[in-house]
Amino acid sequence: MDKDKLLTLIRDLAALPGGAGREQAVAAYMAEAFRRYAAKVEVDAVGNVYAFFGTGERRVMVSAHTDEVGMFVKYINEQGYIYFDANGILDERVLLDTKVEVVTGEGKVHVGVIGIKSRHLMTPEELARPVNIGDLWLDVGADSSAAVAALGIKVGDPIVYRRHFDVLAGGRFTTKAIDDRAGCAVLLAVAEALAAAPLSYTLCLVATTQEEIGSRGAKVAAQRLNPDIALSLDTVPAADPYTPPQQSAARLGGGPVIRTADFLPHALLGAVYSAKIVRALRAAAAGAGIPWQEDVFRTWTDAATVAYSGDGVPSGGVYMPRRCSHAPVEVADIGDIASTAALVEAFLRRLTAAEVEDMTNFL
Numbered sequence: 001m002d003k004d005k006l007l008t009l010i011r012d013l014a015a016l017p018g019g020a021g022r023e024q025a026v027a028a029y030m031a032e033a034f035r036r037y038a039a040k041v042e043v044d045a046v047g048n049v050y051a052f053f054g055t056g057e058r059r060v061m062v063s064a065h066t067d068e069v070g071m072f073v074k075y076i077n078e079q080g081y082i083y084f085d086a087n088g089i090l091d092e093r094v095l096l097d098t099k100v101e102v103v104t105g106e107g108k109v110h111v112g113v114i115g116i117k118s119r120h121l122m123t124p125e126e127l128a129r130p131v132n133i134g135d136l137w138l139d140v141g142a143d144s145s146a147a148v149a150a151l152g153i154k155v156g157d158p159i160v161y162r163r164h165f166d167v168l169a170g171g172r173f174t175t176k177a178i179d180d181r182a183g184c185a186v187l188l189a190v191a192e193a194l195a196a197a198p199l200s201y202t203l204c205l206v207a208t209t210q211e212e213i214g215s216r217g218a219k220v221a222a223q224r225l226n227p228d229i230a231l232s233l234d235t236v237p238a239a240d241p242y243t244p245p246q247q248s249a250a251r252l253g254g255g256p257v258i259r260t261a262d263f264l265p266h267a268l269l270g271a272v273y274s275a276k277i278v279r280a281l282r283a284a285a286a287g288a289g290i291p292w293q294e295d296v297f298r299t300w301t302d303a304a305t306v307a308y309s310g311d312g313v314p315s316g317g318v319y320m321p322r323r324c325s326h327a328p329v330e331v332a333d334i335g336d337i338a339s340t341a342a343l344v345e346a347f348l349r350r351l352t353a354a355e356v357e358d359m360t361n362f363l
Helices: 003-014 024-034 124-128 145-150 178-194 216-225 275-288 334-350 353-359
Strands: 040-043 049-053 059-065 070-076 082-087 099-103 109-115 137-139 158-161 165-167 172-175 202-208 229-237 257-264 269-272 293-297 315-323 330-333
Touching (some): 003 024, 003 165, 003 172, 024 040, 059 216, 178 229, 178 330, 202 216, 229 293
Parallel strands (some): 059 202, 229 315
Antiparallel strands (some): 070 082, 082 137, 109 137, 257 269
8 A cells, every 4th residue: 555545544544533432433434444355344342343364274363453542521510611531541731722522422523622720820839730630621612511411412422632634744744543543554554455365374454442441452352363373553652852762762764663572560561572473573574675673662552462362362563653642743654654564464475374373382
C-alpha cells in the first residue's frame, strides 16, 4: 500500500470516536474494510474484529487496538457543566482548554471545551499545584442540567479528543489517536498485500478493544483463537527535546521498532518477547532492506495479555514511533508506518508452518 493511501486510511480511522469499551465506530469500519480482502470476518462480544487468511493448521495472530484514551461523563451540575474521569492513562496537563467530543448513547456527537480557572484569577499557590482532573470541567454550551439532558448527554457517555488532521513538513502528520489507528491501518495494508498469498498457516488479523485499560480485548481474542504465535502492532513514544535516548531510543523517521521487552511497574503489565520471533523480525527487515530500531520500554501492549494466555503464546512486537503520547495532537512519520507495514508483510511472507512450530519451542 502506498504512503498516500496509508495516510488517508489513518486520517479516516483517527476521525472516528473510539474510547476504550466504546469502539463500535472503529470496529464497524475495520469489519467492512477487512471484508474487501478476507472471506471470513467475525466480530466477538467485546468488539474484537477478526479477519482470516490461509487454511493451515498452525495459527498466527497479528493484532492492533482500535481504542483511544479518553474520558467518561461522571457528573453534570445544575449549571450545565460536565465533570469527567479518565478512560485510560491521561496526562491531565494536555486536557487544559482542549476541544473534545461527547458521544451520546444514540450516537450523536457534541463538541465541548475543557475549562479551568482563568489564569488572571489564579494565586501563585494554585499555579504551582499539579493539574487535577477533578478540577476540570467540560462546557458544551448548555446553561443547565436540563439543557445537557436535552442534548442526550448522560452520565457514562464517552468523551474523546476532537477530530482533526494536519499534514506537517517532511512526511509527518498530526491527529488524535495515532495510538493505535496507525496499527489498524497497518492491519489493512497487510490484509490487502496478503489477500491472495499462499500461506502455509492460518493468519488471523485482529483489531482488538480495550488495550488502553489493560489489553482486555486482546486477552479475549487470544483465548478464542489459541494462536501458536502472535505479533502486536502499536506505537511507542519517540525521542523529543526533553526525552533522552536512554529513556526513549526510538526516533521519528528511523523505521519500525522491534522490541525485546516492556513492563510498566505500577500497572503490573508487560511482556518479554520471544527471542526466536525477535530474530525472525530482524532477519525479515534485513532481507527486505527495511531500516529498523530496537528498544526495551516502560509500557505495555496487547502482548502483555496475549503472551500469557492459555499455555503461553510466543509473541513479538513491532511498534511505530510517535510524539505527544496520549495527547490530542500526536505526531508521527508516514514513512515509519509504511515501513512497519512492509516489515510485517515481509515477516509473514517468509514465515512457514514449520517455523511457526519451532517458535512454539522455548529451547
